[in-house]
Amino acid sequence: MSRFTDQTILLTGAASGIGRAATLKFAAQGAKLFVTDVVAEGLEETVKAASEAASASGARIESRVADISDESEANDSVAACIETYGGLDTLCNNAGVIGYADTHAMEFAAWRRILSINLDGTFLMTRAAIPHLLETKGAIVNIGSTAGLSGLAYGAAYSASKGAIHAFTRAIAVEYAGRGLRANSIAPASIDTGMTKPTTMPDNADFALLNRLASLHGTAGPERVADLILFLASEDALHISGEEIRIDGAALA
Numbered sequence: 001m002s003r004f005t006d007q008t009i010l011l012t013g014a015a016s017g018i019g020r021a022a023t024l025k026f027a028a029q030g031a032k033l034f035v036t037d038v039v040a041e042g043l044e045e046t047v048k049a050a051s052e053a054a055s056a057s058g059a060r061i062e063s064r065v066a067d068i069s070d071e072s073e074a075n076d077s078v079a080a081c082i083e084t085y086g087g088l089d090t091l092c093n094n095a096g097v098i099g100y101a102d103t104h105a106m107e108f109a110a111w112r113r114i115l116s117i118n119l120d121g122t123f124l125m126t127r128a129a130i131p132h133l134l135e136t137k138g139a140i141v142n143i144g145s146t147a148g149l150s151g152l153a154y155g156a157a158y159s160a161s162k163g164a165i166h167a168f169t170r171a172i173a174v175e176y177a178g179r180g181l182r183a184n185s186i187a188p189a190s191i192d193t194g195m196t197k198p199t200t201m202p203d204n205a206d207f208a209l210l211n212r213l214a215s216l217h218g219t220a221g222p223e224r225v226a227d228l229i230l231f232l233a234s235e236d237a238l239h240i241s242g243e244e245i246r247i248d249g250a251a252l253a
C-alpha cells in the first residue's frame with residue numbers, strides 16, 4: 001500500500017513545473033488524482049507521464065482543462081472531481097502567473113489579471129472544495145511565494161497576490177481548525193520552471209533589486225517543492241496547520 005492510496009488529490013496548474021512534478025510524485029504513491037490547467041497540451045503530457053508512474057502504484061488520474069479564475073469553471077472542476085472519486089482529501093492550489101512592470105506604469109488590466117488568477121482563483125477553488133474537505137477532514141496546500149513575504153521589485157501585483165495567499169491560508173486554518181481541516185502555504189524561490197525563465201522586464205530594471213530574493217543555494221528543481229506538497233498533504237503533517245514554509249535555499253533566512 002502506498003502513502004496516498006485511497007487519497008483523492010485535486011491539483012491546479014498541473015501542465016508544467018511544480019504542478020507536473022507533484023502530479024508525478026502523487027501518482028507514484030497511489031493517489032486518486034484530479035488535475036487541471038488552462039494549457040491542454042501540457043496537461044495531456046503530464047497525464048501521459050503520470051499514467052506510467054500510476055500503473056505500478058495503482059494510482060488513478062483524471063484531468064480537466066479549466067481556468068481557476070472563472071467561477072463556474074472552478075466550481076465545475078471540484079464537482080467533476082467529486083463525481084469521479086466520491087470525495088476529496090487534499091486541494092493543492094498551485095496554478096499561478098507572474099508579470100513584471102514599473103508599478104507606476106502598470107496597466108490596470110495587467111494588475112487585475114495577476115490578482116484574478118493567483119488570488120481570486122485560489123479563493124474560488126478553495127470555496128468550492130471546503131464542504132468536501134470538511135467531510136474527510138482534509139487538507140489545503142496553497143502555493144504562495146517568498147515574493148509574498150518580502151518585496152519583489154517590479155512584481156508588485158505578484159507580490160500582493162502571494163502575500164494575500166499566505167494571509168488567506170492562515171485565516172482558513174483558524175476558521176476551520178475545530179472541524180479538522182488543515183491549511184498550509186508554501187513559499188518557494190528560485191525553482192527551475194517556466195516561471196523563472198527570462199521574461200520581459202521594464203526598461204532600465206535594476207537587477208540587483210530583482211535578485212535580492214534569489215536563493216543562496218542556487219536554483220532547485222520543481223521536485224523539491226513537490227516533496228513538500230506531498231508532506232503537507234500526508235498524515236505526517238496532521239498537526240501542522242496555518243503554517244507557511246519557505247523553500248528558498250536560505251534566500252530570506
Ligand SMILES: NC(=O)c1ccc[n+]([C@@H]2O[C@H](COP(=O)([O-])OP(=O)(O)OC[C@H]3O[C@@H](n4cnc5c(N)ncnc54)[C@H](O)[C@@H]3O)[C@@H](O)[C@H]2O)c1
Nearest residue numbers: 013015016017018038067068095096145188190191193195
Ligand atoms: N518557480 C518558482 O521559482 C516559484 C517561486 C515562488 C512561487 N512559485 C509558484 O509556484 C506555482 C507553480 O509555478 P511554476 O513555477 O511551476 O510555474 P509554471 O508556469 O511552470 O506553472 C504554472 C501553471 O499554472 C497554470 N495556470 C496559469 N494560469 C492558470 C489559470 N487561470 N487556471 C489554471 N491554470 C493556470 C499554467 O498554465 C502553468 O501550467 C505558482 O503559483 C507560482 O507562483 C514558483
